[in-house]
Amino acid sequence: MLTIGSLANKTGTKVQTIRYYEQIGLMPEPGRTEGGQRRYGDDELDRLAFIRHARQLGFSLEAIRELLDLSDHPHRPCLEADAIARRQLKQVEQRLARLEALRTELQRMVHECSGGQTADCRVLEVLRDHSECLTEHDEIGA
Amino acid sequence: MLTIGSLANKTGTKVQTIRYYEQIGLMPEPGRTEGGQRRYGDDELDRLAFIRHARQLGFSLEAIRELLDLSDHPHRPCLEADAIARRQLKQVEQRLARLEALRTELQRMVHECSGGQTADCRVLEVLRDHSECLTEHDEIGA
DNA sequence: GTACACCCTCAAGCTACTAGAGGTTCAACC
């Protein structure tokens, strides 16, 4: 039996985050001691590890909710889980493309800074004038 | 003289976003018509374009506030602006590294999905067991 | 039995917006 604190430690989660997951129904309501403190078993540890891992992979809480639901029904076809992962992959690839463009632009800004006064600072100048951009970047940063 | 709507159009911003920037002090309070509607000039257009461009490059509103402040004092040394841009570049590079790891992992998940039942779905299995990961990914998605 | 680390709930705060309600103004057209 784990306290919320040790569950947090084992999964690299904050205590409050676990309570938050419970509040939004992603984690089940656990058993309690007589004094009202939460106690967790291995099922909850596994579930939380799953959630954290999926979060690290960039899945939204809603996507994770779907995945957990699928995982609770092992005889359904797995096409849905696959679709969710594909959607996620697509998003990751889009973000990568955007970030690469931003890196190029920022590198250029930094390399061209001569270290003089702000009046002739390339960093500020580039920001002032979008037309100087070498790259397309049209979505607000991930 | 521009209405808030045409300023929004010219900069690819939503009207509410402009009012929000004014509210948090990033945009100045503009002049008003007798009836109380906002009217903007070229200075404000430039300032908003600067903000939006910096946002597209992933700068936080706080970083932009600093950059605008530097930009308002053209005789200060530009080291600070350079430092902000470098900080930003570093963050972008970290995010890129993370996203590349995630892409690898997601690609593997998707490629190994056999299309059977969720019980033997690779997608769910990989999420269940972090130790199967080929890559390091230890920070929560962008 | 007492110290103190850990737990509890509830409410509010964070970033960067977005959406909606309910009402007013502007400019064009007749």
Place this chain on the structure above:
DNA sequence: GGTTGAACCTCTAGTAGCTTGAGGGTGTAC
């Protein structure tokens, strides 16, 4: 001059995914 309708106004609340804080109770080791 009157009317229409798009665009404007303020204010409040909502979004994701947590984090922080206040004010108080519990569990366990010494």
